[in-house]
Amino acid sequence: MRSFLEFEKPVAQLETRIAELRDAAGDDEVDISDELERLEAKSADMLASLYGSLTPWQKTQVARHPERPHFADFVEHMFDEFLPLGGDRAFADDQAIIGGFAMLDGRRVMAIGHEKGNDTQSRIRHNFGMGKPEGYRKAIRLMELAGRFGLPVVTLVDTSGAFPGIEAEERGQAEAIARATEACLGLPVPMVAAIVGEGGSGGAVALASAERVLMFEHAVYSVISPEGCASILWRTADNASDAAAAMKVTAQDLKRLGVIDRIVPEPMGGAHRDKPAAIASLKAALVEEIDALRAKDADTIRKMREDRFLQMAG
Incomplete structure (x- = not known):
C-alpha cells in the first residue's frame, strides 16, 4: 500500500x-x-x-519519503555485476556506506553510496544511512582503488548527515569526513556524484566533492537540516518550513547558485511512485556525464573540481 x-x-x-x-x-x-x-x-x-x-519544505518531505529508491535499488536496477567491497582495513565495515566494483551500461565504475534501509530491521542495520568514520574511510579506500585501476567513480548521496554519536567522534568522525572530501578532490579519474534523496551536511559533501554533481528533481542538499536550522535560529523546530525556504535546499535553487550542475527529472509524483523510471532517468544522465569526462586527463579533471569550488567561493 x-x-x-x-x-x-x-x-x-x-x-x-x-x-x-x-x-x-x-x-x-x-x-x-x-x-x-x-x-x-x-x-x-x-x-x-x-x-x-512544491515548497522547499514539501520537497524535503518528498526527499525523505521512505519508499524512494535507495542504494540497494540502484544496485538492482542500474548497475550490473556489482561486487561489494567491505571494511576500512582498520576498524569495521560500516553498512551505512556501501561500495564496490560495478558495470554501468557496459562501463566499469566504482559505485559508492549511502544506504538507509527499507524496513525497521534494515534501517537499524544500515544506521539510517548515517555514516560512521569507518564508512568514510572505506569510501576513501575504494576511491584510491578506483584511481589505481583507472575507474570512474559514481557516488549516490542520501543521508541526513554523518552519525553524531559519541563513539563516532571518539574514532575521528570529523577527520574521516575531511579525508574523504580530500580524496574526492584529489581523484585522478572522473567522478560524478548524484544527490538522490537527502544531501545532509558534511556527511553528504564527503561523497559529493566531484567535478560533476547531479541532483534528483525533488532531492534536497544543505549544510544542516531545516529542523536543525530552525532550532538554532528560532529555538524551535516548528519553523522548519521557514528555514527550508531561507536555506535554498532545492535542486532548482542550487542549480541557479551553481552548487550543482544538472537536475535529473523524476516521474510525476516523485521517484517513490515509479522507482524503475526514476532509476532509468538517473542512469542515462550518469552515462552521459561519464562519457563526457572519460577522455580528460587527471590534471584536467582535478582542475575542473578546483574551479567549480573556487567559483562557489567567489
Missing part, C-alpha cells in the same frame, strides 16, 4: 475512491468505466498541480 505525505491527502482520497470503484466493478454489472476515467484524470491533474508547485 502506497504511503502518502501530508500534503498529498487530497490525492490519497481520490486514489482510495478509485480503488474502491475498481473493487466494486468486479461484482457489479453497471459500467463505471467513464467514472473511473474521470477520477483518474482528476487525480493525475491534482498530482501534477501539487508537484508543480
Whole structure:
C-alpha cells in the first residue's frame, strides 16, 4: 500500500475512491468505466498541480519519503555485476556506506553510496544511512582503488548527515569526513556524484566533492537540516518550513547558485511512485556525464573540481 505525505491527502482520497470503484466493478454489472476515467484524470491533474508547485519544505518531505529508491535499488536496477567491497582495513565495515566494483551500461565504475534501509530491521542495520568514520574511510579506500585501476567513480548521496554519536567522534568522525572530501578532490579519474534523496551536511559533501554533481528533481542538499536550522535560529523546530525556504535546499535553487550542475527529472509524483523510471532517468544522465569526462586527463579533471569550488567561493 502506497504511503502518502501530508500534503498529498487530497490525492490519497481520490486514489482510495478509485480503488474502491475498481473493487466494486468486479461484482457489479453497471459500467463505471467513464467514472473511473474521470477520477483518474482528476487525480493525475491534482498530482501534477501539487508537484508543480512544491515548497522547499514539501520537497524535503518528498526527499525523505521512505519508499524512494535507495542504494540497494540502484544496485538492482542500474548497475550490473556489482561486487561489494567491505571494511576500512582498520576498524569495521560500516553498512551505512556501501561500495564496490560495478558495470554501468557496459562501463566499469566504482559505485559508492549511502544506504538507509527499507524496513525497521534494515534501517537499524544500515544506521539510517548515517555514516560512521569507518564508512568514510572505506569510501576513501575504494576511491584510491578506483584511481589505481583507472575507474570512474559514481557516488549516490542520501543521508541526513554523518552519525553524531559519541563513539563516532571518539574514532575521528570529523577527520574521516575531511579525508574523504580530500580524496574526492584529489581523484585522478572522473567522478560524478548524484544527490538522490537527502544531501545532509558534511556527511553528504564527503561523497559529493566531484567535478560533476547531479541532483534528483525533488532531492534536497544543505549544510544542516531545516529542523536543525530552525532550532538554532528560532529555538524551535516548528519553523522548519521557514528555514527550508531561507536555506535554498532545492535542486532548482542550487542549480541557479551553481552548487550543482544538472537536475535529473523524476516521474510525476516523485521517484517513490515509479522507482524503475526514476532509476532509468538517473542512469542515462550518469552515462552521459561519464562519457563526457572519460577522455580528460587527471590534471584536467582535478582542475575542473578546483574551479567549480573556487567559483562557489567567489
